[in-house]
Structures are given as C-alpha cells and as structure tokens.
Amino acid sequence: MSDSHVFSNGRYTARVAAHGAELCSLCDETGRDLIWNGGAWPRHSPVLFPIVGRLRDNHALIDGLDYTLTQHGFARDRVFRWVERSESGCILVLEDDPTSRALFPFAFRLALHYRLDEDGLHLHYTLGNPDSLSVLHASLGAHPAFIWPLVPGRPKAGHVVEFEAPEPGNLALLEEGLIVDGDRPSPVEGRILALEDSLFEQDALIFMHPASRSLRFHAQGGEALVFSWHGFEQLGIWMKPGSDFICFEPWMGYASPASFDGPFEEKPGLLHLAPGECWEAGWSVRLAT
Secondary structure, eight states, X not given: OOSEEEEEOSSEXXXXXXXXXXXXXXXXXXXXXXXXXXXXXXXXXXXXXSOSSOOGGGEEEXXXXXXXXXXXXXXXXXXXXXXXXXXXXXXXXXXXXXXXXXXXXXXXXXXXXXXEETTEEEEEEEEEOOOSSOOEEEOEEEOXXXXXXXXXXXXXXXXXXXXXXXXXXOEEEEETTEEEEXXXXXXXXXXXXXXXXXXXXXXXXXXXXXXXXXXXXXETTSOEEEEEEESOOEEEEEOOTTSSEEEEEEEEOOOOBTTOOSOGGGSTTOEEEOTTOEEEEEEEEEEEO
C-alpha cells in the first residue's frame, strides 16, 4: 500500500502522506503548489498532538510518573492508518499503542478527514477518548505552511493578512518556547496585519482569543488565499525569518506557562475528554480573487 494518496477535483490536487497524516502538497490547476515544500523548515503541515508548543523541560508529570514529550508531541512523526482513500479525499487514523503509551499514557483515537470540493480543501479532526474509565487530557493543533510570496515572482513585501474581524487585543508573549507573564502588543491595525520577517523574530504571533474565524492572505491586487477554521480556540501565525512560507495555525491548546510546574492534567490549555467523549474541529483553504 502506498504511503501517500493523491486526490483531485480538477481545480485542486492534493497529496497526503501516511507519515504524520501530513498534507504535503496542494496544487491549483496550473500546477502551482500552495504548500511549502521544505528547506529552511523541513515540514509541510504537521499535526500537533497530544500537545501544542512546548512543555517546561519537555516534562509531563502524569499519575505520579515522569514522561518526556517534546515540542508539538509525537503524532507528526507517527504513521497513521488509512481508513478510506477516494478520488476526492481520504481518512486516516492514529490510535494509542505501546509506543505512544511510553510517552503519553492515555487511550485516544485521532481521525483526520481530508476532502476536496469546489470550495477548496477541508480538513476535519475528530479526537475521541475510547477509555471506559480515564479522562483524556490533551491538546490538538494544525500547522499548515503556505508559500510566501503567494504568486511566483512577486516580492514578499506587500503581502498582508486580512482578518475577518478587527484583532486589537494583545498577543501572548513567548520566551524560549514558553508562555511568560506580560503581553505582546498586537501588530494588527484594524483587520490588517502587514507581513514582514521581523514580526517573527520573537517567535510566533499567538492570538489567544481571536475574534475572527477566517483570514485572507494576499498582496495588493493579487489572488488571495482564504483560510478559515472552526472548533479551535487559539490562532498562531509563524514563519522562519529568511524563509518563503507562512503558517496559519489554529490550535486547541498552547505552550506551557514558564511558571507552571504542576501535574499535566492541570496544565492550562488542555482538552479534558470524558470516557467515550469526542471533540471535533477543522480548517479549510481556497483561492479567491
């Protein structure tokens, strides 16, 4: 069985890998790939689970035992199981096993459903707790990286993110990957974020409670990439200075506060799924004039 699946509807063609259930390519009808294809940052669209961001010292105290969970968790480096592959999409699943339980001692079932239609690409996440007794404590996030500049040959300068609603609130402040006390003034003016590499010299822009549920990424007078999300509470925007991509990252959860040193289940920003409970979220992307 192939380790990746290609599906198309004529307007878009996507490729998803079993490794990490990662979206590796999304091309328009001209063959232009909208997804970053490696280099300064070797990933494309990793799945962030069972944590988003970093834990203090990569350390989780669970039921009195110490576990090591590195940044963004392990799902992005695991092979998901194909459940369905069709001309218009695919479904992949990752479930707990002895390998995952050595890092994270909880039962889980994480399903990703990719689907193409005339409105673009849609990705739906379902996280379930199959355990009959224990609560599942976890976070889940998306990390798709899109090419910047959006149109080949255009300069990066002049590209903006236009939010659905004004975003005047301060942003979370990061130091060495952890949330620290204080706020970062928002660089958004009304609904417009003018993009430049220097915005990301202090790491990601983290909107803890964004008013928007969609944004447009474009250069003046050019085609726009429209990105929308549902079910997630936070939004990160990140790029590696000097590179040619930008990530729009809806999250349910975030990095640990630098001052937090309690048991994992008390970490801020977690989902707490009762036995048999499921949580769902998703995002979509399309091109628009």
